Amino acid sequence: MPQTHRKRRPEARPDEILDAALAVFTEQGFAQARVEDIAKRAGLSKGAVYLYFPSKDAMLSALVEQSAGKLARAAEQLVAIGAPQDPETALRSLVKMLMTAMADPDISAAPRLVLTEAGRSPEIAAHYRSQVLDIARRAMSALLEAGVEAGRFRRVDTDALMRLMGGPCMAHMVLTTIFDLQPQDISDPADMAGAICDLVLYGLVPREKAA
Amino acid sequence: MPQTHRKRRPEARPDEILDAALAVFTEQGFAQARVEDIAKRAGLSKGAVYLYFPSKDAMLSALVEQSAGKLARAAEQLVAIGAPQDPETALRSLVKMLMTAMADPDISAAPRLVLTEAGRSPEIAAHYRSQVLDIARRAMSALLEAGVEAGRFRRVDTDALMRLMGGPCMAHMVLTTIFDLQPQDISDPADMAGAICDLVLYGLVPREKAA
DNA sequence: GCATTATAACTGACCGGTCAGTCATTAACA
DNA sequence: TGTTAATGACTGACCGGTCAGTTATAATGC
Known part of the structure; x- marks a missing residue:
């Protein structure tokens, strides 16, 4: 058997497995996804996956934990920088960022999973x-306060x-990824945000x- | 009635089964729901369910078909009546109706299933x-046109x-039923609509x- | 009326397939 | 040689869907 020298990299494994899990969960949905498929995609056998994660559920949790907050923190930072100078432009940037993110299947994969599995x-x-909604709420509150001031x-x-800013972004995600509307059927995310x-x-x- | 052994009522069966299916799907999610549980709740054996529906998927489809459009048609009618006289009030009524509907677990059960299973x-x-989104879009378009005129x-x-009207309603549904925010944590739907x-x-x- | 036959609603044990999770074994190093 | 990473055959539970058999009801004959 030709030696696939891709072995002995225990440090990198968890992330590789999570990447594979995200891809498979996204393609098939959590319930339909088979652990063996995740393992295959990560270049491992099923058993090896269980050396790094105790269960399939744990993979989903870790995935959410990993990606949750990333976007929220980006939003928080955007507001912190932009809001004091020009609240209106900061609001526009914020919505544009959110809408664009939701239109990108790779970025919206984790929120989508949360939506269907939570x-x-x-x-x-x-x-x-706690990790996403609360952070987003604080950012929005700060932005609004700066504008009022x-x-x-x-x-x-x-x-x-x-809800007026977040709802439409969520709607965009649902329309494109769950109802599978194609780009030609739906406005460009940046235009829609505008x-x-x-x-x-x-x-x-x-x-x-x-x- | 004397006969507690209520049997032999084929006319009523499909609806009884669908009622039970909606309840079980809502409680457990589609994938986790067992056909036997649906049957039990409808007062039947599993086999009998398959006399009325060819598959579990068919039950979900029938459920969606049954409830889909009900809300959309109500919205359509509300717009048709209210928009010509007072578009602004019609818009307010429409959003209030939608938001209230989404806040009611019984009414939002079907849309929620669609969200997670579509x-x-x-x-x-x-x-x-085609049954819901397209109808809603036509109604909104007519309402807007009346207001512009x-x-x-x-x-x-x-x-x-x-999206600006529908997104927040969807968000309300997600917050209350998926993230399980309680009434004390979240604004009253009518107030929020206002x-x-x-x-x-x-x-x-x-x-x-x-x- | 009562017995007999026919029919359709219903039952639940069972089958077949799937898949999360386990573990005895092997391979790769140090 | 001992340790650690990795394998993949295997187990056991689960569940959608089937079907041979059961029972309530209706139809028919007398």
């Missing part, structure tokens, strides 16, 4: 909630604003006719 | 897309507006400072 696993839900924003409800920010910033009712 | 079953996705709304992008409509109608930027 109902089955309360601990994943709780983890995601600067007299650029009305003092509105943080949660309403958060249109949504325009609407939220300036309102549906014309300015000259404000009630 | 990725696995392209035909369910396609069906939901009446000079009450700016002419904005239909899809952006749709806050969101206020924001979208009048914009985040104060009127007196319009750019």
